[in-house]
Amino acid sequence: xxxxxDVLVVGGGLAAATAALAARETGKSVRLxxxxxxxxxxxxxxxxxxxxVDGDGPRANPYGAVADLPEDHPYGLVGEAGIxxxxxxxxxxxxxxxxxxHTDANALVPTYGGTVKPTARYPESVAPGLASIDEDTLFxxxxxxxxxxxxxxxxxxxxxGVPFAARGVTxxxxxxxxxxxxxxxxxxxxxEDEAADDGGGVRRALADAVAEHLxxxxxxxxPAMLGDDRDAEVREELADRLxxxxxxxxxxxxxxxxxxxxxRLFAALDEAGVRLSTGNPAVxxxxxxxRIEAVYxxxxxKNVPYHAEQFVLAxxxxxxxxxxxxxxxxxxPVFDCHVPHSEDRYEWSxxxxxxxxxxxxxxxxxDEELRPTAASGEPEFSNLRAAGGVVGGADVAREKSASGVxxxxxxxxxxxxxxxx
Amino acid sequence: MSDAENPSNPTPxxxxxxxxxxxxxxxxxxxxxxxxDNCYKCTSCDTSCPVAEVDDDFPGPKxxxxxxxxxxxxxxxxxxxxxxSCSNCMRCDNACPSSVPLSQMHNTAxxxxxxxxxxxxxxxYIRNRILSNYRIMAEIGSKVPRLTNFALNNSVVQKVNExxxxxxxxxxxxxFAQQTFREWxxxxxxxxxxxxxxxxxxxxxxxxxxxxxxxAKALVRVxxxxxxxxxxxxxxxxxxxxxxxxxLDDAERAAEVNVSEFSDLxxxxxxxxxSCTSCSMSLRQEYPELFEFHGTAEVSAxxxxxxxxxxxxxxxxxxxxxxxxxxxxxxxxxxxxARNQGLEHQAxxxxxxxxxxxxxxxxxxxxxxxxxxxxxxxxxxxxxxxGEEMFDHMEHAEGNVGMTECPTCSMQMEHGTGxxxxxxxxxxxxxxx
Ligand SMILES: Cc1cc2nc3c(=O)[nH]c(=O)nc-3n(C[C@H](O)[C@H](O)[C@H](O)COP(=O)(O)OP(=O)(O)OC[C@H]3O[C@@H](n4cnc5c(N)ncnc54)[C@H](O)[C@@H]3O)c2cc1C
Ligand code: SF4
Ligand code: SF4
Numbered sequence: 099x100x101x102x103x104d105v106l107v108v109g110g111g112l113a114a115a116t117a118a119l120a121a122r123e124t125g126k127s128v129r130l131x132x133x134x135x136x137x138x139x140x141x142x143x144x145x146x147x148x149x150x151v152d153g154d155g156p157r158a159n160p161y162g163a164v165a166d167l168p169e170d171h172p173y174g175l176v177g178e179a180g181i182x183x184x185x186x187x188x189x190x191x192x193x194x195x196x197x198x199x200h201t202d203a204n205a206l207v208p209t210y211g212g213t214v215k216p217t218a219r220y221p222e223s224v225a226p227g228l229a230s231i232d233e234d235t236l237f238x239x240x241x242x243x244x245x246x247x248x249x250x251x252x253x254x255x256x257x258x259g260v261p262f263a264a265r266g267v268t269x270x271x272x273x274x275x276x277x278x279x280x281x282x283x284x285x286x287x288x289x290e291d292e293a294a295d296d297g298g299g300v301r302r303a304l305a306d307a308v309a310e311h312l313x314x315x316x317x318x319x320x321p322a323m324l325g326d327d328r329d330a331e332v333r334e335e336l337a338d339r340l341x342x343x344x345x346x347x348x349x350x351x352x353x354x355x356x357x358x359x360x361x362r363l364f365a366a367l368d369e370a371g372v373r374l375s376t377g378n379p380a381v382x383x384x385x386x387x388x389r390i391e392a393v394y395x396x397x398x399x400k401n402v403p404y405h406a407e408q409f410v411l412a413x414x415x416x417x418x419x420x421x422x423x424x425x426x427x428x429x430x431p432v433f434d435c436h437v438p439h440s441e442d443r444y445e446w447s448x449x450x451x452x453x454x455x456x457x458x459x460x461x462x463x464x465d466e467e468l469r470p471t472a473a474s475g476e477p478e479f480s481n482l483r484a485a486g487g488v489v490g491g492a493d494v495a496r497e498k499s500a501s502g503v504x505x506x507x508x509x510x511x512x513x514x515x516x517x518x519x
Numbered sequence: 520m521s522d523a524e525n526p527s528n529p530t531p532x533x534x535x536x537x538x539x540x541x542x543x544x545x546x547x548x549x550x551x552x553x554x555x556d557n558c559y560k561c562t563s564c565d566t567s568c569p570v571a572e573v574d575d576d577f578p579g580p581k582x583x584x585x586x587x588x589x590x591x592x593x594x595x596x597x598x599x600x601x602x603x604s605c606s607n608c609m610r611c612d613n614a615c616p617s618s619v620p621l622s623q624m625h626n627t628a629x630x631x632x633x634x635x636x637x638x639x640x641x642x643x644y645i646r647n648r649i650l651s652n653y654r655i656m657a658e659i660g661s662k663v664p665r666l667t668n669f670a671l672n673n674s675v676v677q678k679v680n681e682x683x684x685x686x687x688x689x690x691x692x693x694x695f696a697q698q699t700f701r702e703w704x705x706x707x708x709x710x711x712x713x714x715x716x717x718x719x720x721x722x723x724x725x726x727x728x729x730x731x732x733x734x735a736k737a738l739v740r741v742x743x744x745x746x747x748x749x750x751x752x753x754x755x756x757x758x759x760x761x762x763x764x765x766x767l768d769d770a771e772r773a774a775e776v777n778v779s780e781f782s783d784l785x786x787x788x789x790x791x792x793x794s795c796t797s798c799s800m801s802l803r804q805e806y807p808e809l810f811e812f813h814g815t816a817e818v819s820a821x822x823x824x825x826x827x828x829x830x831x832x833x834x835x836x837x838x839x840x841x842x843x844x845x846x847x848x849x850x851x852x853x854x855x856x857a858r859n860q861g862l863e864h865q866a867x868x869x870x871x872x873x874x875x876x877x878x879x880x881x882x883x884x885x886x887x888x889x890x891x892x893x894x895x896x897x898x899x900x901x902x903x904x905x906g907e908e909m910f911d912h913m914e915h916a917e918g919n920v921g922m923t924e925c926p927t928c929s930m931q932m933e934h935g936t937g938x939x940x941x942x943x944x945x946x947x948x949x950x951x952x
Contacts, residue, residue, distance in 0.1 A: 280579070
């Protein structure tokens with residue numbers, strides 16, 4: 099007897115996790131099959147729902163902005179109810195670790211590039227740093243971490259028109275590491291309060307180093323590497339010693355906030371009783387007419403069938419490898435679903451880097467049930483739905499809607515799959 | 520030439536291929552090649568490397584793989600000696616979103632380093648050679664298990680090992696069983712079930728043969744319950760410890776025997792089953808990456824870990840749901856090499872449904888021993904630092920019996936916590952046989 103479930107979700111990112119949790123809530127048995135780690139590890143850890151529409155923003159209320167999106171946008175299909183459902187599942191899964199659930203409005207979060215970004219949910223460690231809080235701010239960077247320059251962050255944040263003063267300083271981390279030390283190394287040293295170069299604990303030494311620069315600022319922001327397992331404790335101790343509040347600024351890859359979010363989501367899946375098969379890719383399927391019977395998972399050269407009643411495709415976009423492309427064609431590699439694109443490769447992108455590129459919207463075309471459709475407009479399969487980056491029609495990077503689209507489509511696709519299984 | 524040829528009366532000429540001072544002259548033709556260009560420097564690999572996390576001097580997988588390769592292609596650079604600090608846990612492979620074949624690059628670089636840069640008379644080389652050819656020690660030791668168990672764990676001998684060979688005296692050598700699995704297998708007259716359709720060839724590896732035959736016996740009994748005909752062909756070490764020590768020639772010799780023996784059986788309709796996740800990893804992934812014997816691809820495609828195989832081909836879940844065992848609690852650790860094959864959740868997932876059992880995953884940290892790594896005097900501290908998180912989680916888990924598929928992880932779990940450690944197959948046996 100082969101491996102069999104009610105619902106099988108293919109993918110391992112935010113969309114897959116949400117779909118699996120939604121399906122599980124219907125009481126059905128659910129398995130998630132993921133190849134590699136998700137792009138959450140590179141992502142900021144922020145949950146953006148909708149910040150800009152066609153370059154216009156930042157929008158204060160994401161729900162209010164949905165009406166201005168083109169009709170074939172995934173949000174148009176799932177509606178406000180779908181977005182709310184996705185956020186509810188997210189809030190349940192991460193618990194106290196994230197803030198933002200108390201309001202419909204977007205929060206404005208300073209990021210490591212110094213932009214101020216509209217986002218719907220943010221890690222609790224980021225909360226004291228919100229741009230809407232009128233408190234003068236000292237940004238602190240560490241020597242040797244090249245991609246976070248505190249003075250530049252401060253300059254940009256001020257230029258964005260925030261209602262407070264901001265300054266940036268760079269201090270040596272009190273324990274010397276190799277030149278290209280990883281964010282995880284800093285986090286671990288703080289977690290364990292390892293010995294600093296001067297012999298004392300690094301937490302105290304870091305607070306001392308920062309205190310020298312602190313004048314009358316009311317809060318201090320560090321790149322998000324203040325501890326891993328004991329992050330709350332690290333922040334609290336720094337805040338106590340400095341006598342001001344302490345927050346984290348989301349970083350680029352590799353992102354500890356993203357890693358922690360991934361851990362939380364997988365713990366939630368495990369608690370919910372979702373079965374997990376990770377490490378091997380789905381490569382094909384077996385169908386009976388328009389019904390998929392099984393997905394083939396390649397385990398180093400051999401195809402193993404995973405049977406189910408209902409399937410959700412959540413393999414991500416071009417970065418997550420859910421959408422593939424070569425010079426001729428754009429494809430969806432697991433089910434070979436139709437992905438519309440111009441014959442002419444030169445029309446895939448605009449000359450402007452931040453223009454409205456066609457490739458950004460590449461993806462399968464969902465019907466109102468989120469079933470990918472063929473060129474004819476008919477569903478490709480009766481029991482396959484799609485969620486997240488693999489779904490076309492949203493320009494998530496420009497709209498600042500990536501996580502929101504994954505949550506909303508994941509919730510709807512997973513929920514329906516569960517109900518029908 | 521192998522212990523497996525004549526198991527009840529093993530021939531001692533095994534020692535002919537163990538010559539610690541031999542200088543390799545046959546060049547390995549491998550190259551650190553292609554995948555290097557796929558690296559887009561996202562550093563996902565670095566953040567998942569357990570050695571880099573605790574050892575500030577270790578530059579990490581990105582450097583060991585793609586960067587080192589770029590450097591080498593430009594000039595006449597030597598392989599950086601930090602390659603010997605990589606434990607071959609293969610976590611970086613799994614982390615890379617761009618499928619850069621990191622561990623393959625590391626294995627190749629390590630082979631080249633050992634071949635070309637390492638002094639073959641050095642204590643380190645000799646020690647590594649001995650450690651990676653564990654089976655030969657085991658072969659001799661298991662002839663007189665009581666004496667060997669006594670001698671190896673004698674503190675004077677341990678001190679000598681440490682001083683002369685650089686093998687840490689902190690660890691207790693694993694005990695040799697009074698009777699090897701192969702001796703038992705022949706004594707019982709081999710397979711007791713015969714079947715036309717259901718046939719498996721068991722790759723038991725060294726450890727379950729010499730040290731924990733109860734695991735191998737459990738496998739036999741469980742598969743026989745499901746009606747499988749079992750073959751136990753001649754076999755050598757899977758090569759895992761040799762890859763990790765850059766002894767690619769030794770590994771190649773062992774692999775050649777294994778591939779030839781097992782591919783013959785595959786032709787007769789057998790699938791290859793391993794009870795050790797590093798062994799199945801080696802046959803599945805490392806052989807085709809590093810060697811090109813006839814039959815390598817077939818062996819790779821037909822190799823499975825034991826429980827994985829049953830889950831694919833039998834209704835193991837239903838069997839488990841209908842079974843029960845005496846109340847017991849386990850702290851389960853998924854070995855790195857199980858993770859890499861996508862097997863890290865299966866034991867917990869399955870045994871959760873077994874009446875009487877409470878099983879808890881102790882988290883995703885590496886155990887830190889990584890085969891021979893944690894046996895090296897200079898690596899012992901790193902190994903224990905990596906393991907700390909796992910020990911901590913084990914102590915906080917409800918159970919005080921550990922569970923894992925990997926023999927060296929189980930040594931480390933026992934060493935760090937004092938718990939007894941079981942293999943999932945042993946619990947399956949209890950439930951189903
Ligand atoms: C650098 C970066 C920064 C980002 N920053 C933000 C941000 O600030 N705010 C925000 O809201 N969002 C951000 N995102 C986006 C967000 O994190 C997610 O990437 C997005 O929600 C898409 O999620 P997903 O689940 O659809 O796909 P992904 O996260 O891409 O996951 C796809 C998963 O599917 C798996 N997979 C692919 N093919 C197969 C297969 N054949 N078989 C099995 N599994 C397969 C992959 O291994 C992966 O686990 C960022 C993304 C990136 C890459
Ligand atoms: S194999 Fe393990 S120890 Fe070696 S570089 Fe990769 S992650 Fe690090
Ligand atoms: S994970 Fe892969 S792509 Fe990223 S730095 Fe490492 S090798 Fe390069």
